[in-house]
Amino acid sequence: MGICAEANLYPTMNAEDLLRMIDVLHREKDISKEVLFLGLEEAIAAAVRKRLGVGEDLIVNIDRSDGEISVEDDEGEYEFDLEDLGRIAAQACKQTFLQKVREAERDVLYDEYETRVGSLINGTVQRFDSDNLVINLGRTEAFLPREERVRGETFSPGDRIRAIVLEVRKEGPRVRIIVSRTHPDLVRRLFELEVPEIADNIIEIRRVVREPGYRTKMAVLSQDPKIDCIGACVGVRGSRIKAVIDELRGERIDIIRWSDSLETLVMNGLKPATIHLDNIYADVDNHAVVVVVDEDQQSLAIGKKGQNVRLASRLCGWDIDIKTREEFEAEGFGTSSADHPKRDSPAGGKSGSEDPEGGAADAQDPGVQSAELKPIPEKSPDTPGETDSSDSGEASSRAAQAGAEN
Template identity: 55%
Template sequence: INPNTGEMKLQRLMEVVDKVEDYATQIALSTARERNPDAQLGDFIAEQLPPMDFGRIAAQSAKQVIVQKVREAERDRQYDEYKDRIGEIVNGTVKRVEYGNVIVDLGRGEAIIRRDELIPRENYKYGDRVRAYVYDVRREQRGPQIFLSRTHPQFMAKLFTMEVPEIYDGIIEIKSVARDPGSRAKIAVISRDSSIDPVGACVGMRGSRVQAVVGELQGEKIDIIPWSPSAASFIVNALQPAEVAKVVLDEDAERIEVVVPDDQLSLAIGRRGQNVRLASQLTGWDIDILTEQEESERRQKEFVERSALFMEALDVDEMVGQVLASEGFTSVEEVAYVDSGEISSIDGFDEDTASEIQTRAREYLEKIEAEHDEKRKALGVKDELRDIPGVTTAM
């Protein structure tokens, strides 16, 4: 097809073979050399075909097929060009806005920023320049297949990489990012060179580097946090600007209890829980915030409950129950099966006292086990079910 005149010519490619098996696609070597003396086996000879007399409908159908194939080829080229650019920042021009979604012209491709991938209160119109993060490229039957984001955490990370040479060179590493797009963000950084302050390098002279990122993110406030291999230290840093009095880690559940002074509670939680939510996203830990007064009241309640448990289960007086609770014992099982030396070493206790307390604890547990077993039998639960690994009599 001549793109200038629209003239169309038809050709048929014939493969040069020694023995013709398909006369529609093959031509004998001897015949091919009559047309081209240099023809060799495996070559293709172009044979001009007479123009076809298309009617209006047939011509329109042919046009539609050709246009469709051209579009498919363009989409394949676009996919191949951008599939390896996931994770990069690209620049483009707003082509149009559809139902809040921004269609971006990238020059050699068309991309989309969905409404939920735009920073709140951002408004784009035709011709505006836009910078965004490529977070996905996939084959689609219709519409753009390059997906951009301005709310993705890595968009901010890439902006810092562009603004801070130490990050680009690998001297400073971005460990994690948490964002509430358009409002606030936290970024954790660490320096591989002890002589370089990672926070100061990211802030820049008079805040020039961080302000360049803030400007691109529509004024989003950014807390730059020093990363620490210690989970407790990292979480304390992540909760800045709030002051932390104490932390208690539960590493198995990846949960942490943070105790703050009473006047720091609102600062630690943040507006609508923003500060603690971002800190949790940044560190990967679930964070519970308590005031010093709340923690004191809770621990006092737990102490009273444990003391009462030991008094009832072990048939001891209030003083002994309180001593066991204050020594950190939390259950009758701990008392029953801990090394007897831990009990006898308590001030005022001896080996005989420890032995008597553990005997009572084991008798109590055996009694509870027997009661559960009796209930099981009354309910008709068979012994085989009880003997399944992991199943207890209480269950």
């Protein structure tokens, strides 16, 4: 509360000053005038009861138009002047009113940020508080805990930062806002900023999976057959995806085309490895998929320390086991696809991966697991997807994305 507004609640305050104080608080704190009037009425009533030694039946009313104060009890209603309180009672009244204002301000902030859970916010790094990074949002502060920070990222006071609002809760007279830079929805919101077709719901992000700081797979689907969903996300010469990669401090982003066919989605998710649809065997009972690959494609399909297959498995929602033809036959699976019924539709969700650099093994150790956080409401509902993927469109967008990263 401003010093000017705090200093005004004294016995010498007249009705005009009282209305002016309410108006100033309303504009500065964005608190409704009615809430302020009610809080002031309660504060004055408590001071009057204490001053006169009367019961709880005494109530105070403030005229909203002229600021006149009236007191009412069992014996009737009569006019009242703040000067009748005395300085000590007026000071107690002031403290009570300030507490009401702080509570109202807390409620306003809570209501504002509670509706922004899952949204992107911009702030300035202010200081470190134990393991938390304190971010200045203007009217309030947000906290970025250590577990919600990407390993290897460093910030200094004064740095600009973007994050996702993860949780908002009341703690006494304050509102505590928890933000995250590891949540998959950070990637989603960044692409919504960079790609107008996503913001306009022409392109839908079906799923995003991350190993923060290392790699992300994002599956997209175009509602307009004339628009290449992968090319639109990559941008001309990789301009759009490069902006997102820069914000994520160089995190690798793979974009793939979503498909409602499990086999096609698995094939796309395991790129840059070359997979043939006839070599994908789904075990519906165990919710698992066996993928047979050539020996020269096995390392690409698995990725460094299993990163590629791990993300592809989370993308599809099925366990994926990579085997060479020799391993597949040696374990007695046989070569007939008739013995291994396939599932025609995958588990719903969003994510994907189109490797922009030809699928070279990652140079970094994906030691940080993607955070399994409290769910944030999705903006896009599941809709029927495509049943196949365009290799030519993905190849061209892969080249554009590689150019952006280089």
